Amino acid sequence: MPSHNLYALFRNAFGKHLERTAIQTDDGARYSFADLDQQSARMACWLESLGVAPGERVVVQVEKSVPALIFYLACLRAGVVYVPLNTAYQAAELSYFLESAEPRLFVVDPAKAQALGELAARLNVPHVATLGADGQGTLIDAAQSQGTDHAIRDVPADAVAAILYTSGTTGRSKGAQLTHRNLSSNAQTLHALWGWEPGDVLIHALPIFHVHGLFVAVHCALLNASTMLWMSKFKPQQALEWFAQATVFMGVPTLYVRLLQEAALTPERCAHMRLFISGSAPLLVDTFREWQERTGHTILERYGMSETSMLTSNPYHEADGPRIAGTVGRPLPGVELRCMNQEQHPCAVGEVGGIEVRGPNVFPGYWRMPEATAKEFTSDGWFRTGDVGQVDANGYVTIVGRSKDLIITGGYNVYPAEVESYLNEIDGVVESAVIGCPHRDFGEGVVAVVVPQPGARLNAEHLIEAVKAQIAGFKVPKRLFFVKELPRNVMGKVQKKALRETYAHIFDGQ
The missing domain is CATH 3.30.300.30 (ANL, C-terminal domain)
Structure with a gap:
């Protein structure tokens, strides 16, 4: 019987290509899929040596690096719940997250080790380790003493794989629990929908504490055994150079705006690219059109959120319809989406209402917040996204805004x-x-x-x-x-x- 562990899904996909380059960094370092597999095994063994059991939480606030990504994979294979935090969060915010998550381990930047170590001690976090942007730290040192013989933990499909804390713009941050089933179903859907092919190469230019960079980009690449060209921080000139050897680019609208400021952005420079994807924030119609004019490519815009991963996407194949500026496309296969008016009745075509969704990618609820969970789900099992939008006659979804706005x-x-x-x-x-x-x-x-x-x-x-x-x-x-x-x-x-x-x-x- 196949394992429900998300890492097992990835391992099965890249297992026949272990010597292939999995990641090439902007400073020239290379990691094979065998490196990812072996190093994540060492880290998973180290986690287990600390007594971190499946289902227990590990909170991570570190700069983007390949070892940081490998540690995420280690948490998956050990059945440990991964809790990534924005590197901009300060002590008061971190105190709340640590009290909420009650982690067994807190991984921090070496430069913040003393202050955050003291915070962790006050909140009775048993273990603290460091991991820097250069890939060095006490976590790496400790993991190197472990062996590479690690059996991937078989976990129930509904076991929590990660908790993502929402931004908290309307109150206390809520921890969205995402299960192995949630993440695996979304990865497999996007892999098929976006036409991933053998030989695809992804430019990874996003943070890895967020759905877009950690789950959408990384998961698609791993599931396709694709090489990732890895930027520690986004650099437009580096992206332009990599277009000649890459095929897929995922970015937020800001990255596209910055690329459009580069005179070297031309159709010839983008000739090797297959797909440009935008998300995490609305893409201006002007940016959409200017990108078409400058590159000959049409950006594919999609829509998702922390509680659900991806929900909708403009079409990849021309036969399925055009990519329309200002819309986020149709619901993904297996995802149901409806707009409801203030009387909680379904909206007519084109009528604006609250967006509600359900599907295998939708999270089961917020961490230790049953009241918030009950409030955000309808009696018939639909999740209220908090977004307001409309659906046209062709099924395309347009986001009008957040209900709080x-x-x-x-x-x-x-x-x-x-x-x-x-x-x-x-x-x-x-x-x-x-x-x-x-x-x-x-x-x-x-x-x-x-x-x-x-x-x-x-x-x-x-x-x-x-x-x-x-x-x-x-x-x-x-x-x-x-x-x-x-x-x-x-x-x-x-x-x-x-x-x-x-x-x-x-x-x-x-």
Whole structure:
């Protein structure tokens, strides 16, 4: 009977290609699939020597490196729950995560070892190890003393493989539990849907504490026994050089914007590439179109989240339909998606509503938060994503925004993405963010924050008038501000909570 362990799925895929290069780094180092297998075995043996049992948690906050990825594989094969944390989190946030996860082991950057070691001691974390961006640390030293004879733990399909803590923009961060079944089903679906082929080479330019970089990119490559060209940090010039030997690139919109700033980005430079994928944040229509014009390639945009991995994708094969700018495509095979109105009735075609999903990739619930889990699932088993969107007659999904970003002004609903789409079409506008701020008369007033193109002479009143001619009056921004750039998280998502805090008092006294 086959093992349900996700690592066993990968091992079966690359087991016939152990001498093939699995990872080539930007500094020239090479790791074969045999290296990944043997080094992850040593690390798994070390975990077991510490007494870390299947189902127990290991919290990791380290810089991106190949050994850090191998340690993730070691946790999988040992049946240990992997809990990656954003490297930007500070002590107060880390204290919460450690108290919540109750890990047996905390892996940290050597430069932070003393302070985080003291924090771990206060919170009764039994073990602390270090792992640096250079791949060195006490974890590596300890693992080298172990053998490579490690039997992959057979775990139930519904055993938790990883816990991803949400960003916590609306309250306490919640730990989304992802099972071996969740992750394996999503990997196999994406591998088939995106047409992975023998000889495909992936440029890995993303962080590995997030769904996109750790699960989507890495899992697809491992399942295809593909070489990964590995960037510790994104460098546009390096990506352009690698296009000649790679076939697949996955990035957030920010990476595509940075590549478009390079004069060397041409159709000839991209001739060897098969597929460009974008996700984790909305891709501007202008970026989508400019990429087509500059490279001859059409970006494939998809949609997912921490609790579900990937949910939808624009088509890969032309026969399945076009890739449409501004949409995230259709639900993946095996994934059901519906939009529900405020009365919890299904939306008509094109009607905006709350997006709900179910499928083998959808997580079973939040770590030790039964109330939050119950709140986010319907009585018939659908997960409320918190996103607002619509589905057209061809089944394509368009994300309108987050439900928490919905603006209610004078009793009317305003979806920020709609207003942003009109602002972004105005000459001289790079991008915009629309938010609601407290207003004495209307409850919330619509506010726009706009990034102008360098050298553009834009006038706030003129922009407001331009929008007023196209949409209902209650949707028109009452105030508009210009900024050099919008606040974003590491994956490129605009942080509207930060904007709401910045402009919270602009209507005071009105």
